[in-house]
Amino acid sequence: MQADIVIVGAGPVGLCLARSLSGVGLKIVMVEQQCLADISEPQFDGREIALTQQSVRLMRKFGLWDRIDPHARAPLCSARVFNGTSPGALEIGHDLSGHTELGWLVSNHLIRSAAYEALRESTAGHGDVTLLAAQKVSGVKAGEDQASVTLENGETLTARLIVAADSRFSSTRKMMGIAANMHDFGKAMLVCRMTHEAPHDQAAWEWFGYDQTLALLPMNAERSTNAHQSSVVLTLPVGQVNEIAALEPDAFARHIEHRFMHRLGAMKLASTRHVYPLVAVYPERFVGKRFAVVGDAAVGMHPVTAHGFNFGLLGVETLGNRIIEAKKSGFDIGARQVLQRYETQHRRATRPLYLATRFITDVYTNNSAPAKLARDLMLRAASRLMPFRKAIAASLTG
Template sequence: MQADIVIVGAGPVGLCLARLLSGLGLNIVMVEQQCLADISEPQFDGREIALTQKSVRLMRKFGLWDRIDPHARAPLCSAKVFNGPSPGALEIGHELSGHTELGWLVSNHLIRKAAYEALRQSAAEHADVTLLAGQKVSGVKAGEDLASVTLESGETLPAKLIVAADSRFSSTRKMMGIAANMHDFGKAMLVCRMTHEAPHEHAAWEWFGYGQTLALLPMNAERSTNAHQSSVVLTLPVGQVNEIAALQPDEFARHIEQRFMHRLGAMKLASTRHVYPLVAVYPQRFVGKRFAAVGDAAVGMHPVTAHGFNFGLLGVETLGNRIIEAKKSGFDIGALSVLQRYEIQHRRATRPLYLATRFITDVYTNNTAPAKLARDIMLRAASRLMPFRKAIAASLTG
């Protein structure tokens, strides 16, 4: 099977890239180790994605946004940052951004489903995308004129360009000999939906407690009961997270109420619970000979700044536009000069915030007395600096 592009990974980023490139006269093959049912009907995985205004525009462009139930798209009107037990917070309101909301919150599984449906419609119209589900890549090679992907089944797929979109621990990237700087925070985050008595007023919370980090992502009201509902994120050392995740639902709810210092009133578990390790990844290169990495395979962010998927969509747009330009000009889409333009642009867009996120997590999860004092001073100063608050608002809106 001869292809122009082989995309390894049919998560939302890989699907969006295939959707962007569909209809341009390119033969695209996608390889995904999950079965087709898991790709077409993904299950709730606990993750709520904070989308910037720019990401929503891209999702509209790719045909995803209108496929998502409006009730499942929750507006994010403000963001609050708390430090320790103090009730005061640095607040960033939507009015600082010039928009009626900073962004939107949508469940990851709904984005994945919308991306699959948008691609399926385009592929049916243009007959240019082949999805190989339940297949795993065992080898990748790159030559001067062609690259190739070998599947565990023994089949080899030649292509002009190989794109890795297969997670921050990308085996495809490793097979290309590209090293990555990884930072294991030694912690895990527990995510789930909970209902609560007090209204959230569509404000997201980032609460750097002493010995824990809490986040609250405001969702629309629970459909059947109209109860206030949020996604709760608790970050602790792995062992503690696993113990809490194993609590019975009522005991779990009382435990989370206490961790939130009862600021949300009575709380109730409203979904399954999911635990994810916290590891940040930044490869030394995004591209190689006839190879490019996008999504988490390119930039694996700590979730504290909520830019992981937003960077994924940005990478799709940047790489996709470079491929489209090359195709229209009759140029080799896998040429290193084409891919390097993507790398330079995407690195400039992502590196500063990646480093800033590392700094934030290092300072705001350090529980020594000097660190506690420093972060309190920084938050108080930031709350008085309007240019700084506007800069944060601009970052949140994209």
């Protein structure tokens, strides 16, 4: 099969990239190892995505935002950072950003569903995107004039450009010989929704406790009971997380109440529980010969700064714009100069925050006495520095 672009991976970033390029005169083929039902009707996976204002703008542009139930879009009005057992917190309010909210929280599966529907609608009108579901890539090659993808069923797809959007552990990136700086934190995240007695005031919590990290992402009230509801994220060594995830629902709720020092009152499990490994990834290169990476395949962020999918959408916009500009100008969309512009721009936009996130996680998960003192002093100082707080607010809004 011949195409202009082959996108490997039909997760939310891959789908958004295909949607951004649909209608500009390019033939696109997507390859995804999941079956079509899993792509078109994704199930709740525990992950709530913190979207910046910039990301919401892009989701509107690609036709995703209005496909998501307004009740499922929870406004994020402030962020609070806690250290240890101290009741005080560094607070970043929306008033520092110039917006009525810092951003929005939306479930990952709803974003995936909206992206699929937006792409399907565009494809129905333009007939320019083919989705090959339940197919796995076994090989990738790139030549001077074209690249090719070989599927496990023996079929070969040729294109002018191959794009990997197949997770931070991208096998496609590895097949192209691109190494990545991978940091395994030796921990896992347990994520689920819980209802609780005390209100969250639409504030996200990042709580660097001793020997644990907790996060609270404020959701809209539970529909049937109108109870306060949040997404809870608990980060611990893998063995401990698995033991906690296996607790009976009532015992699990009491356990989480205790970890939150009962600051939210009585809590109740309101969803399935999901566990994810904690690994940060940053490739040595974002591009190769007729090849580019986007999404987590390009920048696999630690979730503490909540920028994973936001960087994914930013990469979609940057790469998409470079491809569309080349197409309109009659240039080769897979040319080195086109891809190099994408890499330079996306690296400049992502590298500083990736490194800053690594620094934050190293300092705030170090439980030595000097580190505990240093992080407490850092939070106190940050609370008094208005330019610093405004910079954080700007980062949260995108």
